[in-house]
Amino acid sequence: MSNRLAFIQGAAHISIQNPLSDEWFDAPLRYHQLLVPTIDPKFSDYLPPLVSRRMCNLIRRAVITSRVALNEAHIEVPDAIISGTGLGCIGNTEKFLNAINENGEEMLPPSYFMQSTHNVLSSSIAIDLKCHCYNNTFVHRGTSFEQALYDTTLILNQESIHNVLVGGFDEMTSKYFELMAKAGYWKRVEEGFDEEQPCFAGEVAASFVVSDKKTPQTTCCIEGIKLLYKPSVATFNKTINQLLAKSEHTPADVELLLTGINGNVKNDTVYRQLGLSLFDANICNTYKDLFGESFTAPAMGLYALSRCYAKKTVPPYWHSKNSSFGEKGKVSLILNHWNGKSCSIILLSGC
């Protein structure tokens, strides 16, 4: 872990829960369908039509959550912008691909192509904020957001970088939903929603301002983050212990665990093998039942947990070890994997 701690100063989301709000905490919307679309705010409340009309919805969400997070952090322009996205603006990609198939490589609309390279999100945010600083994008399946967060902690070591705007963004189309169902990530449309295996697809837009020092706006501290690839159970557990030790904690200090358990058997089995053996089952909580499964769902897990630290309590449907949450000396963990290959561990504490 880099020597510098990182602090979350501001955050905002637009997701399948009520956007730009924390109503999900006390009164989460519960879904029993396989594909749940985003609840969007009224875009015109935030973006003038001339600016907005050139953007697809995912870009609008990225720009708006960025502005709201910065506002909450009392920062005008960040020193870096980093995004994680699993599919980018997949809607535009499909439109351009369909246009090629229908028009046969002639008279193609350039705007779909321009908005289909995944860095269009970080780039659009930079254009909106007129920010010429470090700008990066990670596209790595279910750990896309964590890779962006990891890069955040690396560059916060640099003299000139104090505030990083980092986000996770993904949309889902009905066509791509169909493909991921065929690949086994969730049930197919014709199978219908299954209460026994309730994995469903959601969409994500979450932005955070992560800084190198604590301020009155700080909600929580990122004590450490690690990325792993196809780790053995032993390596995974060893890494958790190393992260804890580095910040002078032990497994006994872990008061809450968030995992990516989502109701899909193949996915959930891996969690039961990795890392959970170190902790009591009753402090293991899930967030994909609230926000859906998505390549960047972990951004919503971090969002939710950072709000728990702000409130110093967890929602009624989660369990932590202690009645008061986020006390000094206590930590929480977010564990994630995709296909048992790319994995991430995030260690958090209160401030």
Add this chain to the structure above:
Amino acid sequence: MNSGNEILVTGSGIITALGIGKDATWDALVNKRSGIAPVKYLQSSHGEFPVGEVKLSNEEMRALLHIRPSTTTVRSSLLGIIALEEALEEAGIKPSYAKERVALISGITVGGMDQTELVYQKLFETETYNDYIDLNDCGGCTEQIADYFNGFSSVSTIVTACSSAANALIMASNMLKTGEADIVVAGGCECLSIYHFNGFHTLMILDNELCKPFDQHRKGINLGEGAAYLVLETTEHAVKRGATSRGKLAGACNACDAFHLTASSPNGIGPYLAMKGAIENAGLKPSAIDYINAHGTGTPNNDLTEGIACMRLFDKVPPIASIKAFTGHTTSAAGAVEGVISLLALENNYMPVNLNFSQQMEELNFSPVSNPLPKKPLKYILSNSFGFGGNDSSIIFASNK
């Protein structure tokens, strides 16, 4: 910078239109032999645009790599594996080497689109193409590359269009400086696809002849494909395991133009900040740069912006050349492809020339390099990668001497 903490390159690998491996690449560069040719493998109807294709079919690459017929692959992964194999071998990282502290970072933008676009309808109609689904997104390709080599401690994928591989190298450097890994292998890969070939075509930035970087009459890009990876570690670690340094990554900077999704700004603020930042990061002054490996795509827009940014930064613009008329524009792989070429230039004390140049641009006060022999030994090369989205990165490579 403390010399124990320098970032060394201990191995590298490359595959482009010039051939497989560093020897074939260098041979083409010194003999001024371009790899640009009419479209041969890509099934596009735009045959009038020459490209820098790797002169191997997917079947031929699979045979080279002994990949079983039952394994589904995408072209970018094949390119990536070939380049990575050369890099790991040169660095002496054998399959038995403990992978706990060797990380992989790869840049790519096309993902598995080269195959997805061919089988798109079939993906929905049958079950027999399901393997392509997990290979479609960018991370899926990188994982296919990683899995050929017994895996790595961590595997990351950066997608910043034409600066992807450069940003992978920058992240690698940052990981090493913070002690996050002992060795980081970084670079990128990208194959041609009908999708982005048409994307560039619809933006009207392709040249139907050999491209003319920095020429008054330049018309656009020749798209290319390829892959390259560099094995990076600190001096301390290289010495400890007896690895040989091939050159150094002396400085780098990532900046953003923040102007437009595809065009670069008239004043070139992004390129200017990237180059300036890299030079400062290396603890140098602009006058220390001996040669610039330009982004130089041959578009009216890029070459003007890059040229203006150079004139703003340098009192006298050093020898500068784009090698894109040799390899084509290898997009996500370019930062690493041209990094490897920059290191070869340092090693051989020879500046790859800017092919197909005849007339200086009226806005600029310099012409690109046509004489490859430097006036004094090459020590520092500045390599530029400026991508769509205003993602501008510059890296400084230094010779061992």
